[in-house]
Amino acid sequence: MNHKWLLLFLIMTSTVFISGCWSQKELNELAIISAMAIDKNEEGKYVKTIQLVNPGNVAGGLQGGGNGQSPAVTVYTAMGDSVLEAHFHATSKVSRRLYHGHANLIVISEELAREEGITDILDAFERDPEIRMTSRVVIAHHTKAGDLLKSLTAIDKIPAEKVNGTIQTTERARGESMEVTLQDVITTLTSAGKETVISGFSLIGDIQQGKKMENVQQSELDTTLESDGLAIFKEGKLVDWYQGEMSRGVVWILDKIQQTDVILDWKGQENTLTYNVVRQKTKVSADTTNDLPVITVNVRAEGDIREVRSQIDLTDPYEILDIEKEFEKEIKKQLENTVTRTQQNKSDIFGFGEVIHRSDPEKWKKMKSDWNDTYFPNLKVNVKVEAFIRRSGNRTNSYISDMKQ
Amino acid sequence: MEKAKISAYQLFILIVLFELGSALLVPIAIEANQDAWLAILIGMVGGFCLYLVYHGLYSYYPDIPPTEYIQKIMGSFLGKILAFIYVLYFIYLSARVLRDFGEMLITSFYWETPLFILNTLMVLLVIYTVRKGIEVLARTSELLFVLIFLLGVSVLFLIVVSGIIQISYLEPVLEEGIKPVIKTTFTQTLYFPFGEVIIFAMILPYLNRPEKVKRIGLLAIGFSGLILASVMAINVSVLGVNNITRSPFPLLSTIQTIEVAGFLERLDVYFILITVIGVFFKMCVFFYASVVGTANLFKVKESARLAFPLGLAILILSITIASNFSEHVKEGLHVITLYLHLPLQVIIPSLLLLIAFIKNKKKKSKHSKNLFPKRKYRLVERDKK
Numbered sequence: 001m002n003h004k005w006l007l008l009f010l011i012m013t014s015t016v017f018i019s020g021c022w023s024q025k026e027l028n029e030l031a032i033i034s035a036m037a038i039d040k041n042e043e044g045k046y047v048k049t050i051q052l053v054n055p056g057n058v059a060g061g062l063q064g065g066g067n068g069q070s071p072a073v074t075v076y077t078a079m080g081d082s083v084l085e086a087h088f089h090a091t092s093k094v095s096r097r098l099y100h101g102h103a104n105l106i107v108i109s110e111e112l113a114r115e116e117g118i119t120d121i122l123d124a125f126e127r128d129p130e131i132r133m134t135s136r137v138v139i140a141h142h143t144k145a146g147d148l149l150k151s152l153t154a155i156d157k158i159p160a161e162k163v164n165g166t167i168q169t170t171e172r173a174r175g176e177s178m179e180v181t182l183q184d185v186i187t188t189l190t191s192a193g194k195e196t197v198i199s200g201f202s203l204i205g206d207i208q209q210g211k212k213m214e215n216v217q218q219s220e221l222d223t224t225l226e227s228d229g230l231a232i233f234k235e236g237k238l239v240d241w242y243q244g245e246m247s248r249g250v251v252w253i254l255d256k257i258q259q260t261d262v263i264l265d266w267k268g269q270e271n272t273l274t275y276n277v278v279r280q281k282t283k284v285s286a287d288t289t290n291d292l293p294v295i296t297v298n299v300r301a302e303g304d305i306r307e308v309r310s311q312i313d314l315t316d317p318y319e320i321l322d323i324e325k326e327f328e329k330e331i332k333k334q335l336e337n338t339v340t341r342t343q344q345n346k347s348d349i350f351g352f353g354e355v356i357h358r359s360d361p362e363k364w365k366k367m368k369s370d371w372n373d374t375y376f377p378n379l380k381v382n383v384k385v386e387a388f389i390r391r392s393g394n395r396t397n398s399y400i401s402d403m404k405q
Numbered sequence: 406m407e408k409a410k411i412s413a414y415q416l417f418i419l420i421v422l423f424e425l426g427s428a429l430l431v432p433i434a435i436e437a438n439q440d441a442w443l444a445i446l447i448g449m450v451g452g453f454c455l456y457l458v459y460h461g462l463y464s465y466y467p468d469i470p471p472t473e474y475i476q477k478i479m480g481s482f483l484g485k486i487l488a489f490i491y492v493l494y495f496i497y498l499s500a501r502v503l504r505d506f507g508e509m510l511i512t513s514f515y516w517e518t519p520l521f522i523l524n525t526l527m528v529l530l531v532i533y534t535v536r537k538g539i540e541v542l543a544r545t546s547e548l549l550f551v552l553i554f555l556l557g558v559s560v561l562f563l564i565v566v567s568g569i570i571q572i573s574y575l576e577p578v579l580e581e582g583i584k585p586v587i588k589t590t591f592t593q594t595l596y597f598p599f600g601e602v603i604i605f606a607m608i609l610p611y612l613n614r615p616e617k618v619k620r621i622g623l624l625a626i627g628f629s630g631l632i633l634a635s636v637m638a639i640n641v642s643v644l645g646v647n648n649i650t651r652s653p654f655p656l657l658s659t660i661q662t663i664e665v666a667g668f669l670e671r672l673d674v675y676f677i678l679i680t681v682i683g684v685f686f687k688m689c690v691f692f693y694a695s696v697v698g699t700a701n702l703f704k705v706k707e708s709a710r711l712a713f714p715l716g717l718a719i720l721i722l723s724i725t726i727a728s729n730f731s732e733h734v735k736e737g738l739h740v741i742t743l744y745l746h747l748p749l750q751v752i753i754p755s756l757l758l759l760i761a762f763i764k765n766k767k768k769k770s771k772h773s774k775n776l777f778p779k780r781k782y783r784l785v786e787r788d789k790k
Binding site for chain 1: 518647661664
C-alpha cells in the first residue's frame, strides 16, 4: 500500500518537471514583434528597427485602457555589424524578451538593396526557427526602411498589418504589387533561371509628423504609407523600379493577376472604354529547337466592360469582337513593353530560364551560367493575348448614346 | 521469446509506422534532386526484394527469432558472434533514432532544452512500453495509427487548399538521366528506410497467422513507400529542391508554409504530433528487438528485466554517437549505409538464406522424401497440434 502512495507521489511531482515548461515564458514577459526593418548607416553598420505591439492599445474602443492616448506600436532601433548582433543590441532597450513568432513583415531599405544587395542579410532570418518563412518582404522606396515602421496608420492600427493588407489588396484588385514571402525571395535568389522581384512601399509626407498620435487623429492623414511599385533585382541587387502598367506587366506574366482594369481609346476618343479583367490565365512556354530559344507568353483574359464614355453599340456582337481585338492589342503592347525593359535590365524576373530548364534540361545546362547577361536579353518573346468580353454590367449601351441623338 | 501473438493487421500498422518514423523527418533521397520521389519508389522495390529474403529465412524457421536461427545456420560459435553483432546493430539504430528525435525537437522548438532531457523522456516512455510487451505495443499502434492517418489527411487537405503546391518544381523529370536516381537508391533509400524492416524478422514469429506474413509485409512496405514518395514529392513541389537541401526537416518547412484563410497557419504542431508518434514506434520496435535479441542470445528468462539497463545504454549512446548535428547526419547518410546497412541488411541475410536453402535441401534428400513434401502439409500438421 505504502508503495502505491509513493508511486503516486512520484508521478504527481514528475508532472511539474516534464510538462514542457523548460524555457516557458509568460505572455507578460514577451515583447511581440510585428515587423522588422534593416537599414545600413554611414559607418557601414546594420541598423535594425523593430516594431513592437502595445497589446493594450490595439484593443477596440470599448475595452478602454490606454486606447487613443498612446500608439499601438513602439519602435526601437539598434545597430550591429551583423543582423543578429543588431538584434541582440536591441535587447538592451527593451524590458522583455523579443518574440519573433508573430512578426509578419520584413522591410529592407532601398539603399542597402541597391548598393550591397540583399544576399547577405537574409540568412539570419531563415535560420531562426522562430521567424516564419511566410513573413512578407517589402523594399522601402524613397525612404529609410526604419521610417516605414515608425509612421502610425489609421484603420489598421498596427503598421505592419496595414502594409501587408495594402499589398494584398492591390495585388487582388489591380495587380501592381504582389505579396512576396521570405521563402519566395530566397527561392528566387538561389534559382539560376529566375530573378527576384519584391514589392515597394513608400512613406508619403513627413516622418516626424507620422510618428505622432495626432497623425491618426484626423480624417486625412498627413503622413501615410503607400504601396509603390515593384523592385527589380539582379543577382540580389536592386537594379530598377517598375511602376504602374510596367509593374502590372510583371505580375501578369507571373500569372498572379486576379483582377485588373485596362483602358482603351476608341475611334479617336481617348480613354473611352474601361475593361475589367475578372479572370485570366497566363502560360509561358519555350520552344528550344533553334539555338536561341523562343518564349511564348499566352494570355487568356475574361472580363466585362465597366465604363463607356461615348456612343458605342454594345448590343452588337460584331462591335464587341472589334473591341476585344483592340483590348488584345493594348494588353499585348503593355506586356511587350515590360518584357523589353526587363531585357534591357538583363534580369530574368519572369522565370523564363526555369521554363527552358523544364522543357530542355540539356540546352539549359549550356546557357545557365550566363543566362542573364547573354541569352535572356536576346530572347525572342512572343506575346499572344486572347481577351473576351462577356458582359457589360447593368446597362447595355451608355446613356451618352441617347443624349447625343 | 515471450508468449504473445499479434494479428496481421497489427503487423501491417507496425511496419507502416516504423517505416514512416524517422524517414518523414529528414530529407531522404534529396541527392536525386527533384526525382527524390522516384528514388524512394525504386528503393521500395528493393525493399520488397529484401523483405522476401527475410521472409525466406522466416519460412525455414517460423517459430524462432533470427538470433537463434543464425546459430542453427552458421553453427553455434560463428552464429553467436553474428547474432551478437545484430543485437549491437539494433541497439545502435535505436540510439540513432532517439538522437534524430532529440535533434528535431531542439532545432525546431525547444532550443533552450538540453538534449539529455528530451531523450530521457522518450527513452522512459519506450522502456515502459517495451516492458509491457509486444501485444501492448501493437495495440497502441492500432490506436495511434488512426490519429496519424487523420492528421496526415488533414495536412494534405490544407496544403492543397492553401495552393502552395507548384508541380513545376518537380520538372524536369530525370534531368541527369536515371543514373543519379539509381545511385541514391543504392546508397540510401534501399537501406533507410526500407532495408530497416530487417528488424521485423525479430517480430515475425509472434504473428498469429504465419501464412499471411509475406502478403502483409509487402503490402505494408508498398503502402509506406507510396506515402513517403508522395510526401517527398509534396515537399519538393512546395519548397523547391534548393530549399530542401538546406533544411534539416523539410516536412516542417512545408507545414509552416501553409496559410489558409488568414488564420489556419503556423501548424507546426501537426508536424510534432506526426513525427513524435512515428519516432516513438520506430524506437519501440528497434528497442524491443534489441531487448528480445539480447535475452534470447544470453538466455535471460525474463526479457523485460533487460529493458532498463539497455534503455540507459541507448540513452547514453544517443548522446555520445556524435558531437554535433552535422556529424550525426553525415554518419547516417554516408558511413553507416555503406559499412553497416549494406552488409547487415543485404549481404549477410542473402548468404544466410543461401546456406539455409542448401542445408534444408540436404536434409530433405537425407530423410525420406515424404516427410516435408510441401508447405501446405506442414501447415496442416501444425493446425492439428
